[in-house]
Amino acid sequence: MGSVTRKKTLSVIALSAMIGLLLLPIIVAIPALASGGGEPAAGAPPAEAAQKEGAAKIEKARDVYYKTEGIVSGAPAPKTADNAQFYPRYNFESRVLLWFANQQHLYYGSFVLAVPIFCMVIEFIGVVTKDKAMAKKYDQLAYDFIKISLTAYSLTAILGGILIFTFLTLYPAFFGYLSSIFRPVMHIYALMFVAESGTLYIYYYAWDKMKEGLMKWLHLSMSVVLNVIGTLLMFLANSWIGFMMSPAGVDEQGRYLGNIWHVIHTALWNPLNVHRILGNMAFGGGVVAAYAAYRFLSAKNDEERAHYDWMGYIAMALGVAFLIPLPFAGYWLMREVYAYRQQMGITLMGGLLAWLFIIQATMIGILFLSSNYYLWQALGRMRGAERFQKWIKYFVFILVVGFLIFITPHTIVMTPAELKAMGGQQHPVLGNYGVMSAKNGGINVIITTTVLTFIWYMRGNKVPAVSWSKFGNIFMGVFFFFAYVNIIWLAIYGYYIPANVRVGLSVPQVATTLSCLFFMTALNTVMMKGAKQLGPIEWGKISVRSQYALIMLATAFTWMMGLMGYIRSSVRLFWHVNEIMRDNSPWAYTHTVGFGANMISFNVLFFWISIMFVFWLGTLGAKKAPVEAKVPVPGRAPEPAVGH
Amino acid sequence: MKTLIGGLLGGAIILVLALLSVGILPATSLKLVEGYMPMQMLFELGISVLVFALMSRLLSMGGISLPRFWQGILFWAFILLYLKFRVYPPIPFSVRAMYGTVALIAVFMWMSSNEEDWKKFKQPILNVLDAGTPFHKALRTTYLIALPIILWGYSYNSFLPNLDEPVELRTVHPAPPASTKVHGKTFVLQTSQNPYRVNPEGKYDQEYTNSKIVEQAMGRLLKPEANPWDEKAEGYLKYVREGGEIFFQNCHFCHGDNLNGRGLHAFAFNPIPANFTDPGTIAQLQETFIFWRVAKGGIGLPNEAFPWASVMPPWEQHLTTDEIWKVILFEYWHTGYYPRTWD
Structure with a gap:
């Protein structure tokens, strides 16, 4: 016994030392960061040399965003011209090549950042679950997830390399400038990759060794470290795109002013961070759910079907849990874009790119519709859930009305004859649906209905047995009724008040939706304690349509991510770095909507083909899962892991 | 039964x-x-x-x-x-x-x-x-025969020369430039303000002027004590009156006396002029956006506003900067909308 304890203690110390060593480079780098940024940027005279040359030569300039004064410590942004020096090229559009490399890297990057977060959550549920069989199932699921992620991780690194080579080969002047600005944190970024890889490998390979007691908790805490590093990595990468969209920390000529924090912390950095975390999670959930759906559809026996049905459900629940707050994060991002540059906001939502936003709204709607559809289909595997079926058509109606309003365009495609027949550019009905006030109402109605569907799903095969169940049901019904009334009323009221107040109205609307999400699911969970079971959940006995809905969900996520990335990047129009470095390549124009859509579809297709290969690789080295891990758990729906 | x-x-x-x-x-x-x-x-x-x-x-x-x-x-x-x-x-x-x-x-x-x-x-x-x-x-059997015929008909139709005007994706609100130069002065659209949107002390005051606009209800109603045509009207309301006079001398022929885009000459154009009473036009925009559009007109639209279907004259050639600001003030007052702000 004593030797076991000593062995454990030594392992803990060894592991802590290893993590400490992995994090050491970052800690060492922090003082350089705090002092304002390591080496000076490209083209600038070294700081010491400048001092020797005399204080008179120190030039000061004003930060374009923060409006603070700083010492010029970098060269101006290069003024490029359309020639091979600035834009070397193959006999092909360089921008499209870069688009492809970037998008693929981002897909894989998102996936490998999201999956460890799921692993952390699922492993945690496994640790705290008292039911031994369930705990093992969760643990196995988390392990399956990380295994997929590991292969994808190396592919992410390869794609990252391809991306950098593409930048260096095709856009050397721009990449040189960007890396000169971010030089103080470039090495931190690289070192964090080392830390991320190290932690990931220990986490994966130590799974079996650290499966009991304290070691399991330590293993779990390692996943926290892994995710912290991963998130910081993403924040750093986001600071580059934030800088390109809303530069700060440089003067009007693009000269670095010595404060790296200003360069990182641009106007759009934080909204981008939040939006990307949530987006990655939803995307990761979707990809894993599609994987499970594919395995379900190709399953050879009931056991496999039951296992992958359950896996698909968990992944979908996780994905949707992060999908629900995503529109709100997107709304915040857009609000900040408008606040940063009105013209950028208008280009996005009312001008040149407005139709892409309509496509985006359509994709968001498809995501929610698919999630609801999946849950309705999932009711089919529960005995006792038949009582809910007759109400589904009303849910469909409410969802679709919200959806139609959400996708109504402000800029309508029409022939001049239709324009004339309409009596002007503004339609008295559609014109009202095409603006933000109505759209906010539409999306909140959709989300609230999704929450309601989920609560019904949780009740599928159960009837609450608590003494106050009647009161609880009435309270819940009234709560939802007034939530709908409040959302719709605020959407109408939005037309009668100033725009800045209207923007603020989204807060009570969102609060209403989130109240339904948190309070009502919590209330429902309490009401379902010791509920009367009407019948078992028959895992695996779900319609194949539900699995196609999951595949649809994942495809829509992927497509939407490609679309939003394209929109975000296109909004800079003919700038590499907005208002600082002009894009003078022959491709500094905005593609047609059709070309953009085709390119996004190609990227989606390529990603899915390559990820299928990754999944196939994962199955090659798979040990046969323990039989008990695949036994369907009778009569029990696993609660969604997060957010509900 | x-x-x-x-x-x-x-x-x-x-x-x-x-x-x-x-x-x-x-x-x-x-x-x-x-x-x-x-x-x-x-x-x-x-x-x-x-x-x-x-x-x-x-x-x-x-x-x-x-x-x-x-x-x-x-x-x-x-x-x-x-x-x-x-x-x-x-x-x-x-x-x-x-x-x-x-x-x-x-x-x-x-x-x-x-x-x-x-x-x-x-x-x-x-x-x-x-x-x-x-x-x-x-x-x-009917389907078997009918489907190819329908497809053939569809294909045949799609190959016929089409004389209809093509579909247009007209951008209603093109993104404005960061700044615009009118009568030799540069206006930054993000930060410029209407100099006549002022309170009795003569300071820029969005809230004060918002409280004086025409009320939107069943019909549009003047706020009590806020009649620009009152002889004693001063400050903001006086500017609204002056803006109204400019509007009726220059703009209402196209934009209509109810500002709904249905003026005397409106239906000579396609699309007809902008309807300011619609919540999708001036209600969505900053005053500076309107200032830019009025000053530069259809001819000053940027590339992305293709097919530039606007015959709006560049009013900077006919009105002073002050007159443009005043007419904008009147448009918001009359429609009961508030210009977009970012505070």
Whole structure:
């Protein structure tokens, strides 16, 4: 016994030392960061040399965003011209090549950042679950997830390399400038990759060794470290795109002013961070759910079907849990874009790119519709859930009305004859649906209905047995009724008040939706304690349509991510770095909507083909899962892991 | 009795729609009330769904049940006809196509929400494919002959020369430049302010001026003590009056005396001039955006505003900067909208 304890203690110390060593480079780098940024940027005279040359030569300039004064410590942004020096090229559009490399890297990057977060959550549920069989199932699921992620991780690194080579080969002047600005944190970024890889490998390979007691908790805490590093990595990468969209920390000529924090912390950095975390999670959930759906559809026996049905459900629940707050994060991002540059906001939502936003709204709607559809289909595997079926058509109606309003365009495609027949550019009905006030109402109605569907799903095969169940049901019904009334009323009221107040109205609307999400699911969970079971959940006995809905969900996520990335990047129009470095390549124009859509579809297709290969690789080295891990758990729906 | 009630309820809605569709009943005979149109349309659709559900229930209680397949198909047809013939002014095809597709998806979701319904929905299709009875066999043969002919017709049509004007994706609100130069002075659109939007102390005051605008309700009402045409009116209200005078001397010929884009010359243009009373125009924009558009006119539209379908003159050639600001002040005052701000 004593030797076991000593062995454990030594392992803990060894592991802590290893993590400490992995994090050491970052800690060492922090003082350089705090002092304002390591080496000076490209083209600038070294700081010491400048001092020797005399204080008179120190030039000061004003930060374009923060409006603070700083010492010029970098060269101006290069003024490029359309020639091979600035834009070397193959006999092909360089921008499209870069688009492809970037998008693929981002897909894989998102996936490998999201999956460890799921692993952390699922492993945690496994640790705290008292039911031994369930705990093992969760643990196995988390392990399956990380295994997929590991292969994808190396592919992410390869794609990252391809991306950098593409930048260096095709856009050397721009990449040189960007890396000169971010030089103080470039090495931190690289070192964090080392830390991320190290932690990931220990986490994966130590799974079996650290499966009991304290070691399991330590293993779990390692996943926290892994995710912290991963998130910081993403924040750093986001600071580059934030800088390109809303530069700060440089003067009007693009000269670095010595404060790296200003360069990182641009106007759009934080909204981008939040939006990307949530987006990655939803995307990761979707990809894993599609994987499970594919395995379900190709399953050879009931056991496999039951296992992958359950896996698909968990992944979908996780994905949707992060999908629900995503529109709100997107709304915040857009609000900040408008606040940063009105013209950028208008280009996005009312001008040149407005139709892409309509496509985006359509994709968001498809995501929610698919999630609801999946849950309705999932009711089919529960005995006792038949009582809910007759109400589904009303849910469909409410969802679709919200959806139609959400996708109504402000800029309508029409022939001049239709324009004339309409009596002007503004339609008295559609014109009202095409603006933000109505759209906010539409999306909140959709989300609230999704929450309601989920609560019904949780009740599928159960009837609450608590003494106050009647009161609880009435309270819940009234709560939802007034939530709908409040959302719709605020959407109408939005037309009668100033725009800045209207923007603020989204807060009570969102609060209403989130109240339904948190309070009502919590209330429902309490009401379902010791509920009367009407019948078992028959895992695996779900319609194949539900699995196609999951595949649809994942495809829509992927497509939407490609679309939003394209929109975000296109909004800079003919700038590499907005208002600082002009894009003078022959491709500094905005593609047609059709070309953009085709390119996004190609990227989606390529990603899915390559990820299928990754999944196939994962199955090659798979040990046969323990039989008990695949036994369907009778009569029990696993609660969604997060957010509900 | 129940069957009769059910049939009558649903039949009434279908009859009205049929009369609207064939033009016996003019589209405008069932009024869409201005200002309430969007909610009225949703309300009518909601009521129709409830009535159809009730009809279906009453009919099935009376022993008559419409097959699932036809329920779905007919409901979809109802939505398409409603959008085409009930709503006026007519909805452009692109939007109807979007709505119709979503409605079709909705019907699919409804019909396949559970296994039993899905089987019922599929059955008529499978019957035709299986051709178990002479009727179904005949139907299958008909499809076999008709489908290629329809496809041929479609292909033939698409190859015919089309003389219709092409579809346009006109950008209603093109993104403005960061700054604009008018009469030698540069205005930064993000930060410039209307110099006449002032309180009695002469300071820029959005809140004060907002409180004086025409109230939007059933009709538009002057706020008490806020009549710009009062001889004693000073400050903001006086500028609104001056803006109004400029508007009626220069703008109302096209934009209309009610600012709804239906002026004397409006219908000589396509599209007709902007309707300021619509919540999608000036209500969505900063005053500086309007300033830029008024000053530079149609000719000053940026590339992305293709096809530049605007005959608005560049008013900087006819009005002073102050006059432009005042006329904008009047437009917001009269429509009861507040300019967009970012605080």
